[in-house]
Amino acid sequence: MSSNNTSHHTLNIDTFTCAWCGLTVSATAGDHTRRNHCPSCLHSRHVLDHVEGGASDCHGRMAPIAIAVLRTGDWMVIHRCVRCDELTSNPVCGDDNQLILMRMAVRPLAQPPFPLEAFGTL
Ligand SMILES: [Zn+2]
Ligand SMILES: [Zn+2]
Structure with a gap:
């Protein structure tokens, strides 16, 4: 397994700069969970590979595209x-940002990939 050491100087408080809106974000949320995305615009940065589970050297900007709801309701x-x-x-x-979360959650309902008139004839 390759470990890529980034020459990233971290202070006591772990922060990152949002790749989209430039906000300085604390990497620890209020309830002590790790956060990887900006609370203001919800953009993130590609530092972990989902498939391989390790560090990624992509560092591309990650745009929020959708909401998924788990079985637990989270x-x-x-x-x-x-x-x-x-x-x-x-x-x-x-x-x-709850406004952005809600907007993403209702977006598919506002733009269904099929004609809504179909429901009228059921
Ligand atoms: Zn941001
Ligand atoms: Zn990437």
Whole structure:
């Protein structure tokens, strides 16, 4: 297994800069869970390979594209890397931008890939 050492100087407080809106984000959420996406615009960065489970050297920007709801009722944000198209899912944090979350959740309902009139004839 290859470990790629990034020459990244971290202070006591682990922060990262959002690749999309430039916000400085604390890597630990209020409830002490690790967060990997920006609470403001929900963008992330491709640093973990979902398939291989290890570190990724892609570092592409990951755009939030959808919401998935687990059996437990927890919401996950689905991110897609704009560079390599890798998909990842990450738990929603309590301080994530709820407007963006709701917008992503209802987007498929607003743009169904089939005519809604079909329901009228059932
Ligand atoms: Zn952001
Ligand atoms: Zn990538």
